[in-house]
Amino acid sequence: xxxxxAERVYWLARYIERAENxxxxxxxxxxxxxxxxxxxxxxxxxLVAVTGNDDVFEEHYQREDERNCVxxxxxxxxxxxxxxxxxxxxxxxxxxxxxxxxxxAWEIVNELHLFxxxxxxxxxxxxxxxxxxxxxxxxxxxxxxLLAGCMSHDPAYDFIRxxxxxxxxxxxxxxxxxxxxxxxxxxxxxxxxPYEGLLWTSILRSQSGxxxxxxxxxxxxxxxxVVRFLLQDIPFPRAVAHSLDxxxxxxxxxxxNEVPLRLAMQxxxxxxxxxxxxxIKEDRLHAFIDTLQLEIAGVHDxxxxxxxxxxxxx
Numbered sequence: 371x372x373x374x375x376a377e378r379v380y381w382l383a384r385y386i387e388r389a390e391n392x393x394x395x396x397x398x399x400x401x402x403x404x405x406x407x408x409x410x411x412x413x414x415x416x417l418v419a420v421t422g423n424d425d426v427f428e429e430h431y432q433r434e435d436e437r438n439c440v441x442x443x444x445x446x447x448x449x450x451x452x453x454x455x456x457x458x459x460x461x462x463x464x465x466x467x468x469x470x471x472x473x474x475a476w477e478i479v480n481e482l483h484l485f486x487x488x489x490x491x492x493x494x495x496x497x498x499x500x501x502x503x504x505x506x507x508x509x510x511x512x513x514x515x516l517l518a519g520c521m522s523h524d525p526a527y528d529f530i531r532x533x534x535x536x537x538x539x540x541x542x543x544x545x546x547x548x549x550x551x552x553x554x555x556x557x558x559x560x561x562x563x564p565y566e567g568l569l570w571t572s573i574l575r576s577q578s579g580x581x582x583x584x585x586x587x588x589x590x591x592x593x594x595x596v597v598r599f600l601l602q603d604i605p606f607p608r609a610v611a612h613s614l615d616x617x618x619x620x621x622x623x624x625x626x627n628e629v630p631l632r633l634a635m636q637x638x639x640x641x642x643x644x645x646x647x648x649x650i651k652e653d654r655l656h657a658f659i660d661t662l663q664l665e666i667a668g669v670h671d672x673x674x675x676x677x678x679x680x681x682x683x684x
Contacts, residue, residue: 376529377678378463379470383517383533385460386479389453389486390510391541395420396443397503398576400496402568403436410565414439420544421451437494445490453506454490457483472520475513482509531620532673539613540666542577546600546610547659549573550593550650570596577608597655598646610662614638617669630672637665 395417403412415434418427421443430448431438444453461483468476486506492498493506514534521527549570570591574580577600586603587595603609618634621627640662649655 373678375467375470376525377674378467379526380529380533380673380678382460382463382467382471382479383530384537385456385463386510386513387534387537388451388541389456389460390507391538392421392443392451392453392456393503393506393510394578395541395545395576396440397500397507398572400499400503401575402572405568406565416548417443420541420548421449422544423449423451440499441494444493453493454486457486467526470526472516474516474520478509478513478516482506482513485509525624528620528623529677531616535613535616535620536666536670536673538608539610539617540663542600542608542610542613543659543662543666545573545576546597547656547663550597550655550659566593567591573600579606579608582606594647594650597650601641601644601646604642611638611641614641621673624677626676630669630676633665633669633672637662637669640665 399412399414399417406412413434414436415424415427418424418434418439423442426449427434427439427442430446431442442449442452446452447455449455450459457479461479464471464476464479486493489498489502489505493502517527517530521530567590570593571580574583574591574596579600582603583591583596583599586605587599589595599606600609602611604611604615606612614634614637618631618638621631621634644658646655649658
């Protein structure tokens, strides 16, 4: 298949996954903010930090309040990772690859883009936020299910798997990093201490991992176990290790895969061999996640160099 087409279906999957993950994160934090007493300091800016777009936010906003952060994450066209921006980009990528994906995929993405654009005011306000974000998440999941169940598992689908799972691994690692910095590195103000379980539960819920954590870990929710679960639990589909396993599997099915495959396997081994409790005790988790994010970016760069740059080079 043409490299530009492979790149488009890859980014289609990344943008849909990015929109879903951002919606999940905002929804989870919205719910926990309703449960926490006002005496506990919660900052929405942490969610901006998860996306890695702090500089863009600070360039366009003076206040780090809830409304500005939610607008930036959901609707801001300056933020290429906002839900509306991601869905717009996904729509363009599926429009130009309609002959490769099931016809229903275009309908789902187009209708989701229009829904988000026309109903974004509901998402920005507290009253309609949960319903708006739930709709976005469910429609993203509908597309993922459609592609998995109705699209031939050919090279085009392998690039979709690559995009979806690299984005998922990247976002999960970011949420672990920001959550661990906020909750494991105890601040001078320890007013959130009694509510740490609730906050870690929020991080699990943002990955739809609360029930699976309880089934497989079977211990009271705590930071070390949550980090280990979201990093290393291979059976859990949204864990970093599971996502990287799917990346490895998709790369193995593609031709000329030596460099991307080596980097993907190396990154996966790095995750699985991590001594999470030791990293936390020695205050090295942030450095570990930084290295992991560079490795994930390295896998993406290798994919781009190996398969997406062919037409450009020609």
